[in-house]
Amino acid sequence: MSATDPTTPAPPGRVEVLVRRTDPRLAGPVYAQPSDAGADLVAASDVTLGPGERAVVGTGLAIALPEGYAAFVHPRSGLAARYGVTLVNAPGTVDAGYRGEIKVVLINTDRSETITLRRGDRIAQLVVQRVEHAVFREVAELPDSVRGVGGFGSTGGFGSGSTAGVAPTDGSDGSGAEVGAGAGAGAGAAGATGREAAGVRPGA
Numbered sequence: 001m002s003a004t005d006p007t008t009p010a011p012p013g014r015v016e017v018l019v020r021r022t023d024p025r026l027a028g029p030v031y032a033q034p035s036d037a038g039a040d041l042v043a044a045s046d047v048t049l050g051p052g053e054r055a056v057v058g059t060g061l062a063i064a065l066p067e068g069y070a071a072f073v074h075p076r077s078g079l080a081a082r083y084g085v086t087l088v089n090a091p092g093t094v095d096a097g098y099r100g101e102i103k104v105v106l107i108n109t110d111r112s113e114t115i116t117l118r119r120g121d122r123i124a125q126l127v128v129q130r131v132e133h134a135v136f137r138e139v140a141e142l143p144d145s146v147r148g149v150g151g152f153g154s155t156g157g158f159g160s161g162s163t164a165g166v167a168p169t170d171g172s173d174g175s176g177a178e179v180g181a182g183a184g185a186g187a188g189a190a191g192a193t194g195r196e197a198a199g200v201r202p203g204a
């Protein structure tokens with residue numbers, strides 16, 4: 001079934017996403033396999049990326065998602081593993097209200113090889129998901145949790161003989177040095193700057 005066939009209703013349990021081809025000769029979005037999470041997005045134009053270069057590439061597609069959904073532009077693992085090509089902003093977020101052409105922000109992370117992708121090449125994949133819209137409620141204290149403020153490697157890093165679950169002996173939270181202004185326990189809940197940065201209005 002064509003992904004853009006307007007006469008075929010969505011089967012039960014499947015969300016209907018309206019698709020407009022801004023470039024009618026291009027394919028997509030197409031699920032390569034029935035159980036794939038992502039539908040392939042293709043390049044609307046040729047693009048050549050030297051080592052470290054990036055480009056915003058059109059896909060020839062615009063969509064209308066139902067309210068309560070978003071679509072996420074993810075890299076393709078084959079392009080990433082074979083050529084080092086991924087997305088600068090992975091995953092890119094396509095809002096339900098966005099009606100413009102979906103674009104892909106590609107980057108060539110390879111240090112020496114230039115890659116040329118051709119119009120019609122599959123450059124990314126689109127994952128449609130239900131998303132919650134939160135009500136952000138400001139509080140003075142957050143409820144306790146097992147993790148607490150530990151993060152950024154607090155469970156022991158990446159080695160198989162990790163120290164996961166071993167409490168630090170220095171009385172710290174185990175997360176090592178503070179990482180940026182937003183990593184502290186008070187950020188987000190107590191600091192005025194954090195509130196402003198989070199867009200939380202006083203009294204909201």
Ligand SMILES: O=c1ccn([C@H]2C[C@H](O)[C@@H](COP(=O)(O)OP(=O)(O)OP(=O)(O)O)O2)c(=O)[nH]1
Binds near residue numbers: 089094095101
């Ligand atoms: O990889 C992406 C990411 C975003 N978009 C489109 C859809 C999305 O709804 C819109 C805005 O994206 P985002 O909110 O990430 O951009 P922003 O930098 O916050 O810009 P804006 O001020 O327009 O929201 O751009 C894409 O086509 N591809």
